[in-house]
Every structure is written in structure tokens, then in C-alpha cells.
Amino acid sequence: MNIVLLGSGNVATHLAKALKAKGEHVVQVYSPNLVNAKLLAGRIAAEAVNDLNAVKTDADLYIISVKDDAIESIAAGLKKVNGLVVHTSGTTDIQVLSAQVKHAGVFYPLQTFSKIKEVVFDRIPLCIEATDAGRLEILRQLAAKLSEQVYELGGEKRKVLHLAAVFACNFPNHLYALANQVLQQNGLDFEIIRPLIAETADKVMTNLPENVQTGPAVRNDESTINKHLSMLKDKPALQEIYQTLSNSIKLMPK
Amino acid sequence: MNIVLLGSGNVATHLAKALKAKGEHVVQVYSPNLVNAKLLAGRIAAEAVNDLNAVKTDADLYIISVKDDAIESIAAGLKKVNGLVVHTSGTTDIQVLSAQVKHAGVFYPLQTFSKIKEVVFDRIPLCIEATDAGRLEILRQLAAKLSEQVYELGGEKRKVLHLAAVFACNFPNHLYALANQVLQQNGLDFEIIRPLIAETADKVMTNLPENVQTGPAVRNDESTINKHLSMLKDKPALQEIYQTLSNSIKLMPK
Numbered sequence: 330m331n332i333v334l335l336g337s338g339n340v341a342t343h344l345a346k347a348l349k350a351k352g353e354h355v356v357q358v359y360s361p362n363l364v365n366a367k368l369l370a371g372r373i374a375a376e377a378v379n380d381l382n383a384v385k386t387d388a389d390l391y392i393i394s395v396k397d398d399a400i401e402s403i404a405a406g407l408k409k410v411n412g413l414v415v416h417t418s419g420t421t422d423i424q425v426l427s428a429q430v431k432h433a434g435v436f437y438p439l440q441t442f443s444k445i446k447e448v449v450f451d452r453i454p455l456c457i458e459a460t461d462a463g464r465l466e467i468l469r470q471l472a473a474k475l476s477e478q479v480y481e482l483g484g485e486k487r488k489v490l491h492l493a494a495v496f497a498c499n500f501p502n503h504l505y506a507l508a509n510q511v512l513q514q515n516g517l518d519f520e521i522i523r524p525l526i527a528e529t530a531d532k533v534m535t536n537l538p539e540n541v542q543t544g545p546a547v548r549n550d551e552s553t554i555n556k557h558l559s560m561l562k563d564k565p566a567l568q569e570i571y572q573t574l575s576n577s578i579k580l581m582p583k
Numbered sequence: 584m585n586i587v588l589l590g591s592g593n594v595a596t597h598l599a600k601a602l603k604a605k606g607e608h609v610v611q612v613y614s615p616n617l618v619n620a621k622l623l624a625g626r627i628a629a630e631a632v633n634d635l636n637a638v639k640t641d642a643d644l645y646i647i648s649v650k651d652d653a654i655e656s657i658a659a660g661l662k663k664v665n666g667l668v669v670h671t672s673g674t675t676d677i678q679v680l681s682a683q684v685k686h687a688g689v690f691y692p693l694q695t696f697s698k699i700k701e702v703v704f705d706r707i708p709l710c711i712e713a714t715d716a717g718r719l720e721i722l723r724q725l726a727a728k729l730s731e732q733v734y735e736l737g738g739e740k741r742k743v744l745h746l747a748a749v750f751a752c753n754f755p756n757h758l759y760a761l762a763n764q765v766l767q768q769n770g771l772d773f774e775i776i777r778p779l780i781a782e783t784a785d786k787v788m789t790n791l792p793e794n795v796q797t798g799p800a801v802r803n804d805e806s807t808i809n810k811h812l813s814m815l816k817d818k819p820a821l822q823e824i825y826q827t828l829s830n831s832i833k834l835m836p837k
Contacts, residue, residue, distance in 0.1 A: 339797070398806060420807050439779055443795045446786050452778045480775060489769040490776070492811050497762035497776050498783040499798030500828045501755035506792040506835060508751035515743040521734060522744070522751050523788055524706045525693055529752040530784035532700050534777055538760040541697045543593070544753030552652060553674050557746050566831055573827050574754045577820055581760060 330471070333357045333384055333412075334375070335403050336394035337365040339442035340417050344394060347450035349373040351474045359384055359403075381406030388412045390471070392436060397421050404429035413464050419491025422484050427460050434459035434468050437487055438476075441498050454478040456487050507567060539581060546578035584725070587611045587638055587666075588629070589657050590648035591619040593696035594671050598648060601704035603627040605728045613638055613657075635660030642666045644725070646690060651675050658683035667718050673745025676738050681714050688713035688722050691741055692730075695752050708732040710741050761821060793835060800832035 332353055334345055337360040348355050355375045360366035363379040370377035378384060386409050393403050394417040404426045407414055414426050415434040426433035435458040440448060455472040457479065459465035465481065472479040505526060509519045532541045545553035554575055561568040586607055588599055591614040602609050609629045614620035617633040624631035632638060635657065645668040647657050654670050658680045661668050668680055669688040680687035689712040694702060709726040711733065713719035719735065726733040759780060763773045786795045799807035808829055815822040
């Protein structure tokens with residue numbers, strides 16, 4: 330299968346490397362920024378282009394992996410292609426593509442990607458969707474090459490998943506950052522708290538989070554909660570977060 | 584060293600097992616509830632007692648591992664002992680003990696403990712404090728047997744650490760639980776999001792969280808944020824959490 334990759338960000342980069350590792354042919358990398366296109370294309374021996382008119386029209390699969398609000402305009406530049414065009418977005422409707430191209434699909438990897446961190450693609454849940462059963466089968470086969478976890482999901486469920494991912498990934502990471510802020514301002518290193526973060530995630534690999542909640546809020550330990558709030562008296566933003574999340578923990582059914 | 588353990592909860596249970604595994608002699612387990620005392624004592628071949636007057640007075644070390652607000656009254660029951668009396672609390676001053684007993688200390692394991700999940704004690708940061716240098720050395724040697732990470736920390740820094748732990752552990756776990764709520768209500772299983780949780784924690788083992796933040800808020804992707812807020816329109820509590828944390832991410836220095 331000949332694949333054209335449109336995008337050069339975090340998702341595109343990790344996807345390109347995973348595709349190459351599985352022997353798939355990414356023939357072109359498109360990015361409006363030629364430097365970025367060349368950087369990624371160079372790593373997977375593909376051609377770099379920065380003009381949508383220079384994109385090959387005879388590829389089998391076009392993967393649009395760009396910011397959500399740029400998907401539509403790139404799809405509009407692929408009107409002539411016969412291959413399957415997919416995006417990798419959690420929140421964008423398949424119709425954004427199918428209004429522009431002949432065959433549309435979604436290829437959404439549910440993972441957090443940073444260029445500075447390698448990921449094991451085999452364990453990334455891949456959520457697929459397509460406008461017809463034949464194309465869905467193509468995506469299923471490709472997804473099964475890349476990962477052990479392939480989910481066929483409609484757009485509504487994919488959006489729910491993306492929302493849940495913000496709660497399960499983006500927000501926890503931000504809370505790690507706030508913890509680091511508190512530590513640094515008191516001359517303590519983030520290293521000291523890493524085992525706790527690892528164990529907190531590890532616990533929910535085999536348990537449901539509501540069954541392993543610990544801390545002052547779940548114990549209704551108002552004395553500790555009040556001590557913490559008073560330690561944060563010069564940080565009203567952190568105080569608000571502490572209060573909001575503690576209240577939410579208390580309201581959780583046990 | 585002969586050790587008396589006062590408490591039978593999550594921390595006491597994991598500590599008892601770790602002490603036994605390293606060949607330390609826990610000779611007694613005290614709990615006001617005899618059933619609980621016997622349950623834990625039976626696992627480590629110790630005597631179970633539910634009366635403070637029955638606690639041995641000639642042990643070397645007394646570890647009080649109970650809810651914070653119960654520490655003082657238990658310490659008051661140990662006035663006669665000559666051994667070192669420590670608590671395992673992140674937020675309780677050493678003075679709560681030293682006002683009651685001859686030799687006081689703190690032995691605070693920075694970890695989240697649930698009885699249903701085993702932990703590798705070797706990698707748990709142990710924070711120690713004592714009223715004199717000799718006792719501190721005793722704690723340091725014991726801590727070094729149990730863990731590779733021993734920190735000598737005064738009460739103020741220990742409290743900061745405990746506060747940071749709420750942000751790095753208790754709150755993220757609650758956010759996992761909210762993610763699960765969103766998934767379940769839409770017929771999706773928590774399993775699908777576990778690889779994302781694992782990777783989110785794994786990323787900060789070698790990076791600082793502020794350098795690997797992903798998601799709509801850090802991209803200032805208002806369109807996705809608004810879609811998510813509208814998906815939560817029937818859940819004002821989740822909407823508030825989403826809004827508060829997204830705003831906080833946007834305000835984070837990059």
C-alpha cells in the first residue's frame with residue numbers, strides 16, 4: 330500500500346515511524362512548512378512536498394494528521410484522488426472529509442504523543458471508521474498491523490473517547506505540573522514524587538479508579554484539607570482547583 | 584530491633600509486610616478493633632492487642648500508622664515507653680508525638696496504598712525525621728533496609744510533599760474515575776483508556792510534566808474545548824472541572 334502522510338506534528342511523526350517499522354510505504358510527506366516536511370520525510374525515506382498540488386494522486390491511502398481546524402482545507406486539496414482519505418482526529422466528523430473526497434475514513438490513535446518521547450505503538454488503541462465496509466476493512470488490516478488494540482467506533486463514541494482522554498491524560502499531566510510547581514517553590518525535586526505518579530497509574534491497570542481512591546477528600550479528612558487550603562492561601566488558582574476536585578471526590582458514589 | 588505497630592489500615596498493612604520481608608521483628612500489632620489487629624498480626628506472626636495498656640513497653644520502635652486525628656491519643660497511651668515512637672503521617676507535626684513520649688520521629692512513606700494492590704517497597708521514597716541525631720540514625724538505617732530512596736525532611740517540607748502528593752496522585756486518580764464515568768455512560772469500557780493513562784505517567788518519568796503537556800487547552804484549541812463543554816452540558820460539576828483545569832493549563836508558563 331502506498332501512503333501519503335499530510336502533517337509533520339507529534340501524531341504524524343510517531344505514525345510515520347510506526348508505519349515504516351511495519352514495512353508500509355509512506356511515499357510522500359506533505360507539510361506547508363518544507364523544513365518540517367523534509368525533517369520527517371528524511372527519517373522514513375519519503376519525498377517531502379509543501380504544495381498540495383504536488384501531492385501524488387495515485388496513492389492508496391492519505392493520512393491527514395494536522396490540527397483539527399486545518400483538516401477541511403487539506404481535504405479540499407485532495408478532491409482529485411481516488412484513494413482513501415483519513416484523518417487522525419478524535420473530535421472531527423468523518424463528514425468533514427466525505428464532503429470533499431471520494432472515500433473517507435478515520436484512523437484515530439488514542440494516545441498522548443510528544444516528539445521527545447518514544448511510544449510502543451503495539452499497545453495504542455486505534456479507533457477506525459470509514460464511509461463504506463470495503464474501506465473499513467482496509468483500515469482494519471492496517472490498524473491490526475500497527476496495534477493489538479483496534480476498535481471500530483462511530484463518530485459519537487470517538488468524541489466521547491476524546492473527551493474522556495482529556496480527563497485521563499491532559500488534566501492529570503497538568504496536575505503533575507502543578508505538583509512540580511509546589512515542590513520547586515519549596516526546594517524539592519520532582520524526582521521524589523515520580524514513584525507515586527507511577528504507582529497511581531499502575532493501580533488502575535488492574536483496578537477501577539473509583540475503587541482505589543486515596544487521600545484526604547475520600548476520607549472526609551477536613552483537618553488535612555483545611556491545612557492544605559491554608560498552605561495555598563497565596564495561590565488562589567491552585568486553591569480553587571484543590572477545592573473543586575476535593576468536593577468532586579466527596580460526591581463520588583462509593 | 585523489636586517493633587510494635589499501632590494501626591491496621593492500608594499503610595500499616597504494607598509496612599508490616601515490608602518489615603517482615605526484610606527480617607525485622609514486628610512483635611505486636613495494636614488496633615482498637617481486635618479483628619483487624621488479629622488479621623494483620625496473623626500475616627506477620629505477631630501478637631494482636633486491642634488495649635493500649637497491653638502494648639509492650641520494652642520495644643525499640645513504635646510505629647503509629649493510623650488516621651491523623653487518632654495519632655495524639657495513641658501517643659498519649661505510650662508515655663511510659665522508652666523506645667522511639669514515630670508516626671507515618673505526611674501532615675502531622677513531630678511535636679504531636681514529642682509532647683507525649685520521650686523520643687519522637689516520623690517515618691513517612693510517600694506512596695498511595697490500597698490493600699488490594701501490592702507495592703514494591705524498595706522504590707517508595709521514605710521521609711524521616713527525629714527529635715535527636717541518634718534516633719534519626721536508627722530511622723535512616725531502618726529506612727535504607729526498606730527502600731533505595733530515603734529523604735531526611737523537616738516537618739514543613741514533608742507537609743509540602745504531602746500537598747504535592749494530593750495533586751500528583753489523589754486528584755489524577757479521581758480524574759481517571761471521572762473519565763470512566765464518561766466512558767461507562769456511553770457504553771465504553773475503561774480498558775480502552777488504560778494505555779493512555781500508563782503512557783501519561785510514563786512520559787513524566789524522564790521528562791518534566793510542563794514539557795510534555797498535550798491536549799486542546801495547551802494548543803488553545805477553543806473549538807474542541809467548546810465541543811467538550813457542550814458534551815458536558817448535563818454535567819455541571821464535570822463542566823466546572825473541565826473549565827477550571829483548561830484555564831489553568833492555558834495560564835501555565837511555556
